[in-house]
Amino acid sequence: MNIVSRSRTIFLLLKSELIQKTLFRLISEPVTHTFKSNNVPVLAILSRARNSSQGLYYPIVFLSGLFSYKKMSEPSKPVSKVSEEFLKGVDDLFEEQQFEEVxxxxxAAEDKEDVEIIWRLVRVKYNLATHSKTLTDAAKKDLILAAYFLVYNALPKHEDHYAIHKWLAVVLNEKATFEGTKARIQQLETIKHHMNKAIELKPDDSTTLYMLGMWCFEITDMPWYQRKIANAIFDTxxxxxxxxxxxxxLEAEKQHPLFYSQNVLMLGKTYMRLENYEQAAYYLEMTKNYPVKQDKDQLAVQEATKLLAKAQSYLKK
Structure with missing residues (x-):
């Protein structure tokens, strides 16, 4: 789907006169195992999106592919008054990406207050917003806001349901992108809190584990000068x-080996940052040979191919 994070974090705070002055001032100061599985994957990337009204760039967690594969770890035995036949029917349609029909x-469901209806409504509205190539930005925003209020209002009654916390993290992240860089930064801890709660309630949910990994990676990967700028403007x-x-x-991969091309790629990238080039090459090679199911898988393959050459060059030294 287009969360958490989750909600997802590089803050490219550019093109703002205030930020440019702050940057000038700051810079002038001193300053081997294999996986075997029949399961196959999905994708979410931290990217940059432009806030045209403010001229700023800020991160969005793109999950447009992450929640549209069949092999997803949603509740297997819904505690619900809604028939399992109905839920299976809408889930099958969702897997076929028939989002409008879902x-x-x-x-039209009779018990729209049922938790199994609520989180699925949030999921499909999120996907309608993030997959559409025809909706206006205003229409996409309306869908995200509708999804947010659905899951936010459901939280008090369903605090013990992992999907409520998971989807609150996802849509809260997306909602914050409409509100600007400061709102996005202010929501980081809240987004992580709900992802952690989702994992506490469902430890084997690979997509939430991946989202948490991305959150940690992007926070850590932020360049020192961007962090100093952000700290100067938005506190710690x-x-x-x-x-x-x-x-x-690693835990996401352990729970569902090869469930998602981007998770394998991020293993390679993280090992590269840790200067463990042997392990990096292993996962990058795996990503390079990943079966392509959608455009985002192809992007992962392309990035892994470039990084693999770099990892191999380090191994030859």
């Missing part, structure tokens, strides 16, 4: 480490 059926930022990111990526 939304129509869920909106959260911290993490590459080791923490690696822990989540």
């Amino acid at each position: 939304d129509k059926q869920l909106e 930022l959260p911290t993490s480490t590459y080791d923490e990111a690696l822990k989540y990526f």
Whole structure:
């Protein structure tokens, strides 16, 4: 789907007169195992999107492919009054990316207060917003806001349901991108909190583990000058480490081997940051040979191919 994070964090705070002055001032101061599985994957990338009204760039967690594969770890035995036959039917349609039909059926469901209806409505509205090539930005924003209020209002009654926390993290991240860089930074800890809660309730959810890994990686990977700028303007930022990111990526892979091309790629990239080039080459080679199911898989393959050459050059030294 287009979360968490999750909610996802490089803050390219550029083109702002205030930021440019701050940057000038700051810079002038001193300053081997294999996986075997029949399961196959998905994708989410931290990217940059332009806030045209402010002229700033800020991160978005693109999950447009991450929640549209069949092999996803959603509740296997829904605790719900809604029939399992109905839920399976809408889930099958969702896997086929028939999002408008899924939304129509869920909106027409009799018990829309049922938690299994709610989180699926949030999921499909998020996907309608992030997959559409025809909707206006305003229409996409309306869908994200609708999804956000659905899951936010459901939280008090369903605090013990992992999917509520997971989808709150996802849509909160997306909602914050509409509100600007400062809002995005202010929500980082809240987004991580809900991802952690989702994992506490469902430890084997590979997509949330991946999202947490991305959150940790992007926080750690932020260049020192961008961090100093952000700290000067927005107070203290959260911290993490590459080791923490690696822990989540490895656990996601352990739960569902090869579930997602980007998770394998991030294992390679994280090992590169840790200067473990042998392990980096191993996962980058795996990503390079990953079966392409969608455009984002192809992007992962292309990036891995470039990074693999770099890792191999280090190994030859």
